[in-house]
Amino acid sequence: MPLPHPPLNPYVPQALGHLPEWGAAPLPLLDAGAAAARAEGLDVFALQLGQPAVVGFSPEWNRALLSDLSTFRSRGSFSSLVPYLNGGVIVTDTPEHAQRRGTLNPGFSRAALSGLTAALRQSLPHFPAGPTDALAWADETVRHLLNVAYFAGEFDDALLSRFLGPLRRPFPAPMLPRPATLAAVRRELLRLGRTRSKHPRPDLLSTLIRQPGWMEDARVSLAAAHDTTTHALAYAVWELAQAPQWHTPEQHPAVIKEVLRLYPPGWMGSRRLRRDLAWRGRTLPAGTLALYSTYLTHRDPALWADPNTFRPERWAHKPPAWAYLSSFRV
Known part of the structure; x- marks a missing residue:
């Protein structure tokens, strides 16, 4: 029996499947798929993305996909299609993943x-006093702080902006190859790496260069950190502007958790099935693109009371296991 799926747009060629909605409005597409799945008592649904794909959103699915490394692999997932993320620890599978992650941790x-x-803290820009574009401020602030954290502020800022800029643009911009930019980034990393090998600095690069594959891990982790942190910071500023009573150091941990629940920067993650998987009475064939949606899990009314409302007070209690994914591999 086939899995439920969101309706196909009758005004686009059938061969494109759900790709137009995936590129233009992915969250409504996910909501429609989850509604179709719940109507059949399931926690998974199918998408037509030019290849067989399934999306799951229950804690049980999250746990299986993120911990059963013998069934789900990273190589061949969406990360492999994005030049920024196709490398390093993100697409390294077991058993090498644990070793590589252990050297980086x-x-x-x-x-x-x-x-x-x-x-x-010394490098943190002041927030403007007047009306401000929170996303633009967060983008510049996070890029500057990552430069300080990774490179003691010595990476060419214009190049860093050019490298990270496409990550904030809609699909398919992050997937397009940019060989000239990536070559320039490699040259800059090599320049700074050579300097650090002779004169270490109190930055992440001085630690990374001690590991094999350091240049790839530096580039990939830098890209992964920028867009996610930028959007989390922008949404935190936006919510606190509407609920200033939560803007105290003691309450910020709950605010950050609630922001990451409502607006998870990594709203979708993926793996590839190594082998056939029996799930909820259905057989998911080997090679299927297996997706997990943090967005759907974090807004599931079966897991969260009033899930679409910003309520930091909910973090006085621990959520169900695997219902909240605050950090994960893409």
């Missing part, structure tokens, strides 16, 4: 990052 640990706190 110490440089990104709480203790290691605490040494950057003072430099980042």
Whole structure:
């Protein structure tokens, strides 16, 4: 029996399937797919994206997809189609993934990052006093802070802006190849890496260059950090402008969790099925693109009371396991 799926647009060629909606309005498409799945008592639905694809949104699906590495693999997922993310630890599968992640984790640990706190606070731009475009402010602020954290502020800012800019543009902009820009980024990384090998600085690059494949991991992690952090910061500013009573240091942790629940920057993640999978009485064939939607899980009324409302007070209680995904591999 086929999986439920969102309606196809009758005004576009059938061969395109759901691709036009995926590019123009993906969230309504996901909502429609989830509604079709729930109507049949399921937590997965199909999408036609030029290849077989399924989307799941329950905690059980999230747990399986993110922890069953023998069934779900990263290679061949959406990340492989995006030049920014097609490399490094993001697309490394088990058993190499655990080893590669283990070599990177110490440089990104709480203790290691605490040494950057003072430099980042000194570099943090003031928020404008008047009406402000929160997204534009967040974009520039995060790019500047990433430059300080990774490169002690020494990476060419114009090049960094050119490199990261397409990540904020709609699909398919992030998927388009930009060989000249990527070549320039590699040259800049190599220049700074050579400097760090002789004269380490209190930045992430000085830690990364000690690992094999450091240039790829630096480039990929930098891209992954920019767009996600930018949107989280912009939404936090927007919500706090409407609810200033939450703007205190003691309440900021709950605010950030609630922002990441309502507006998860990584609203979709993907894997590829290594083998056939029996799920909820249906067989998902090997090779299927398997997607998980943080957006759908975080707004599921079966998991969250009043899910579409900004309510930081909900974080006084722990959510169900795998109902909240605050960090994950794309």
